[in-house]
Amino acid sequence: MLNTIEKSQLMIGFIPLTDSAPLIIAQEEGFFADEGLEVTLSREVSWSNIRDKLMFGALDAAHMLAPMLLASSQGVGSVKKPLVTAYSFGLNGNAISVSNQIYAELEKLEPQLIMQPQATAVAMKKLVEQRKQQGDAPLRLAVVFPFSMHHYLLRFWLNSAGIDVDNDIQILVVPPPSVVQALEEDLIDGYCVGEPWNSHALEKGVGVPLISGYDIWNNAPEKVLGVRSQWAEANPQTHAALIRALYRASEWISQPQNRDEVIEYLTAPEYIGAPKNSIMNAFAGKLMSPDGTQVREVKRFTLPFRYQANFPWQSHAVWIVEQMQACGQLNEEMDAQAIAEQSYLTDFYRDTVQALGVKLPDSNYKVEGQHAEPWSMDGIDLAEDMFYCGASDS
């Protein structure tokens, strides 16, 4: 198998976040080496950098926001260059946090908010109306990038209560490591970001994680492994080897006996470099009120492997494209399904992973927003997929 690889030395970019773990584990536990790959992991500081380096060939592959891959492929927000993916870095992992002051005001409007995620958006709506009446400025909510699940989950949640996001909310971008500071300095009122930056705000006493991404869309996509379409065509065996290594790494991460080691690796300064406590929180998935009286465990705060978490569903891509269209980032006339099929190489993933003897779904799509419990597709277990408060798809 080794001699069929077109390119063995690879440069792969990642952003220091807990969901980059499969890259780190594949490197450290030798899953890349087993495939004959010599990988250099390049820690990047911004999504813009990762995108540019991938597009211009400085990186072979990259840990990327799924919506960014789709946007770049359509030339939105960047040069147009077709990017593709055949691997998803697991599901979920985000939360929405607000400042202490906003949290206190929300609790006055709807008490026990941590325990009832379904009441949070309604409370936000009441607060927005109250602020309008008082002539206060719109709430300032940060996301990590305009093309990110964070942005669309936040909008979905606000929209569900009838909040006019374009007029009544100011959405801005703040890089993940800066959100807590921005909250502390009163530059923003809240944000949607991945861990450990939600737990971190609570620990520092500057903000409160209100609701998890899982509560907004059960088992939502997040990051994918992006490569250039041309690269994928020129290096199919290398691409397949990468996917096999990452699949094995994801499986390894999901095994409880490896948990401590995963955390140990992630804590290393060359990888995430965050304190052990924060990274452990990311796996624990607990939301808590500042006084500790309300504690809610989110059952799949992150889902790295189980329930086909690495399967690049084209239905995920379609949902993302539809959100991009809904908020005016992408022309409404464009065919979401065609875009999804261009960028999500689901068949390639299936062929590659099935060759390992794993049974995978035959379909590239699944209906989203229909299952409140884990269910089975052709005998394969899949996780629940409900939207916030049972809202329907699109």
Add this chain to the structure above:
Amino acid sequence: MAEMMKVMLVDNESARSALLAQALADHGYKVVARVQPGPNLLAMVARYMPDMVVIDTDSPDRDILESMSLLNEHNPLPVVMFADEDNETVIQEAIRSGVSGYIVRDVDKERVKSVMNVAVARFREYQALKNELKVTQNELEESRLIDKAKRLLMKQKGATEAHAYESIRKMSMETNKPMGEVAKNIISVLEL
């Protein structure tokens, strides 16, 4: 001299920042601010209203600047950045793409002006392209609306196609509103 291009420098290395500021001033740019990176970058941009921002590619705050023109169309800013010298191909490609310009990390005074000029020119081209795209999109949207209004008039008022089109055009002239807008009004009334 024509209006000076206002530049804001975002850099935490003050020596480099000072050198670049001097080089820019020598070449006719007005350095309106030298600021430290951080989440208050947006407020800084709002305060100084620069035409251009120079920022290190190694700064995570690059995402903040990128988003500015995406989330707020009224504030287009060309962004010129420092990049590692060994990334020359990346730099070339990026400049050719017209989104941003790059300056190599060790600031060579003589090169600053040409790099800045290229970046500005490319940025303008990119903006023009973006605006053109927008115009085309608007035109498409307008013809779609007119078409829909036309069909509604034909169906509900028994008008011929020519007659329907003519009445939209007439209304547009009378009310001094674009045809697309008139069509939109017709649709909202007839679709009730």
